Amino acid sequence: MYRRPLQSVARNVFAWTATGAAHPQGFSPEVCLARTLISPHLNRGSAPRAVACRMLHSTTQLQNVKETPQQVEEEVGTLTKLIEAMGFTGPLKYNKWKIKIAALRMYTCCVERINYDDFFEKCSLPDTFSSWFLIAQLHVWMCLVRMRQEGRTGKYMCRYIVHSMWEDVEQRSKILGVDATERKESMKLMTESFYAGLFGYDEGILSDDCVLAAALWRNLFNRECDDPRQLELMVEYVRKQMQFIDSLNGEDLLLTGEVKWRPLVEENAQSILKVATPTYNDTGL
Numbered sequence: 001m002y003r004r005p006l007q008s009v010a011r012n013v014f015a016w017t018a019t020g021a022a023h024p025q026g027f028s029p030e031v032c033l034a035r036t037l038i039s040p041h042l043n044r045g046s047a048p049r050a051v052a053c054r055m056l057h058s059t060t061q062l063q064n065v066k067e068t069p070q071q072v073e074e075e076v077g078t079l080t081k082l083i084e085a086m087g088f089t090g091p092l093k094y095n096k097w098k099i100k101i102a103a104l105r106m107y108t109c110c111v112e113r114i115n116y117d118d119f120f121e122k123c124s125l126p127d128t129f130s131s132w133f134l135i136a137q138l139h140v141w142m143c144l145v146r147m148r149q150e151g152r153t154g155k156y157m158c159r160y161i162v163h164s165m166w167e168d169v170e171q172r173s174k175i176l177g178v179d180a181t182e183r184k185e186s187m188k189l190m191t192e193s194f195y196a197g198l199f200g201y202d203e204g205i206l207s208d209d210c211v212l213a214a215a216l217w218r219n220l221f222n223r224e225c226d227d228p229r230q231l232e233l234m235v236e237y238v239r240k241q242m243q244f245i246d247s248l249n250g251e252d253l254l255l256t257g258e259v260k261w262r263p264l265v266e267e268n269a270q271s272i273l274k275v276a277t278p279t280y281n282d283t284g285l
Contacts, residue, residue, distance in 0.1 A: 093153040094254060103160035105257030106147075110139040111168065118264045123221070123230050129176065133169065134220050137194055140165055141201050142238070143259060146245045150254055157254065166191075193219070205242060209235045237264055 092099065116127075116135060125131040143161060147154040169190065173183045197219040204212030213231045216238070217223060225231060244262055252258070 092156055093151070096156070098255065099153060099157050100160050102253070102255060102257030103157045104164050106143050106157070106253070106259055107140065107161050107164040107168070109257070109259040109261075110143060110165075111136050113259075113261055114139060115264065122233060122264060123225070124227070125221075129172070133190060134197075134222070136165070137197055138201070138220060138238070139241075139261070141198055142241055142245060144198070145202070145205065145242065146248070147253065150250045153254055154250070157257075201238075205238070209239075212238060233264070 114135060116132060119125055119135050120127050120131065125135075140161060144158045147157050147161070150157070166187070170183070170187065173186065178186065197215075200215035200219055201212075204215035213235050216234045217225055217231060220234065221230070240262055245259065248259070
């Protein structure tokens with residue numbers, strides 16, 4: 001029931017601002033546990049035991065396969081800086097309405113193009129609303145990472161991807177019959193979990209596989225996974241999805257919001273499959 005199609009998400013929008021957080025300098029207990037669980041699996045068949053991460057999906061290699069040029073910080077005028085300092089959004093590369101539509105489409109891709117049954121089966125996750133949210137959160141985070149590379153326009157799009165997510169979560173909670181008081185408390189807890197998950201995943205994607213595995217164990221598995229093969233599967237899944245999304249054209253993503261996800265299990269996870277270039281008309285529809 002909670003996996004019903006998207007309800008009325010495109011309503012009045014509110015300002016959303018991401019906040020930063022410092023990453024810990026040392027390894028947390030979760031990272032140490034993740035190293036203990038998956039290190040034998042990540043290093044099997046290799047002679048040196050000091051290998052920190054899997055060679056097929058290391059962060060250094062993923063940077064080399066990126067086809068879209070790395071965006072530099074956009075230069076904006078004094079007036080634009082003043083407008084944004086007052087809490088408004090200055091001129092963007094594309095029409096703001098087109099960006100909002102693309103953001104809604106991208107969020108829809110995060111929740112409607114995922115085979116949740118595969119995650120429930122392969123990762124032993126319970127078929128619940130909470131599990132649905134954690135899986136959707138992981139894919140939303142991957143989209144946010146990709147769109148933040150597209151400068152100010154991409155960051156503006158990130159704001160409405162997150163807004164669409166909370167609108168949808170609230171609608172699905174209402175469908176489940178959750179009363180207003182309980183729904184408010186649940187939304188507060190999910191908000192805290194969401195931003196904590198973003199920080200953990202950001203640290204993991206920039207670090208080795210053990211740090212990423214610890215973030216997945218802590219957030220996606222809710223600290224209840226003791227099977228290293230499941231952690232290994234999800235680390236591989238995140239690495240290949242990020243590699244794949246990085247290869248997509250940024251202009252197409254900004255105008256269409258269309259994202260296709262690679263399957264959870266596939267024979268050649270290292271390959272990059274090029275999808276057909278999406279088409280759109282002059283109005284961005």
